[in-house]
Amino acid sequence: MNIILLGPPGAGKGTQSHRLVAERGMVQLSTGDMLRAARTSGTEMGKQVAAVMDRGELVTDEIVIGLIAEQLDKSSESGFIFDGFPRTLAQADALGELLASKGRRLDAVVEMQVDDDALVARITGRFTCGECGEGYHDTYKPPAVEGTCDRCGAVGAFKRRPDDNEEALRTRLLAYYKDTSPLIGYYYAKNQLKRINGLGEIPEVAARINGAIDG
Numbered sequence: 001m002n003i004i005l006l007g008p009p010g011a012g013k014g015t016q017s018h019r020l021v022a023e024r025g026m027v028q029l030s031t032g033d034m035l036r037a038a039r040t041s042g043t044e045m046g047k048q049v050a051a052v053m054d055r056g057e058l059v060t061d062e063i064v065i066g067l068i069a070e071q072l073d074k075s076s077e078s079g080f081i082f083d084g085f086p087r088t089l090a091q092a093d094a095l096g097e098l099l100a101s102k103g104r105r106l107d108a109v110v111e112m113q114v115d116d117d118a119l120v121a122r123i124t125g126r127f128t129c130g131e132c133g134e135g136y137h138d139t140y141k142p143p144a145v146e147g148t149c150d151r152c153g154a155v156g157a158f159k160r161r162p163d164d165n166e167e168a169l170r171t172r173l174l175a176y177y178k179d180t181s182p183l184i185g186y187y188y189a190k191n192q193l194k195r196i197n198g199l200g201e202i203p204e205v206a207a208r209i210n211g212a213i214d215g
């Protein structure tokens with residue numbers, strides 16, 4: 001099963017992708033994570049996209065389509081979760097062509113609906129463990145022991161994304177409404193769209209996603 005998790009920044013796409021990976025053995029393809037990894041390893045492409053990402057703007061379709069194309073050759077019996085990709089109509093078309101060329105298909109596009117005030121609250125409080133990638137939140141999901149990762153036990157490894165500040169978030173939201181939200185109509189017309197309420201506790205949202213993709 002290949003699915004897209006679609007939604008604005010802070011909708012919970014990353015959190016729910018991690019869960020689907022753990023529970024179903026699916027492979028998460030997050031272009032945001034790939035771009036951050038390119039920055040950390042200091043590749044030419046990583047340097048090229050750094051400032052664009054920090055401002056909250058979209059990087060070029062060419063770069064992200066290239067990243068996804070490389071990954072689709074990997075085998076994945078349980079399927080792929082596309083997280084943060086596609087974000088433009090051109091990327092959506094390219095994904096359809098890439099999947100078809102590999103003999104794969106898209107099974108569902110899950111739109112996670114979250115109101116804008118909740119997004120700002122979620123994003124401005126979030127942080128992750130730099131060792132294992134576990135996600136946390138100052139209010140909604142603090143670690144049991146301050147400064148220590150519940151999952152892997154790393155101490156002092158928490159980090160916050162440079163684009164999780166109010167100004168970059170406004171730009172990211174604008175990019176979502178301007179460039180990405182047309183995908184809702186696009187996948188609706190293709191009869192692939194499933195809409196779920198993305199507000200609530202992580203397990204509640206998880207149950208709604210399961211219902212949408214298994215139903």
Ligand code: AMP
Pocket residue numbers: 009031032033035052053054056057058059060061064083084085086087088091163172
């Ligand atoms: P994310 O982790 O999905 O929030 O992505 C972080 C940033 O990476 C975005 O604000 C963009 O600058 C860039 N990015 C990630 N995925 C894409 C994409 N599919 N198209 C364009 N830019 C992207």
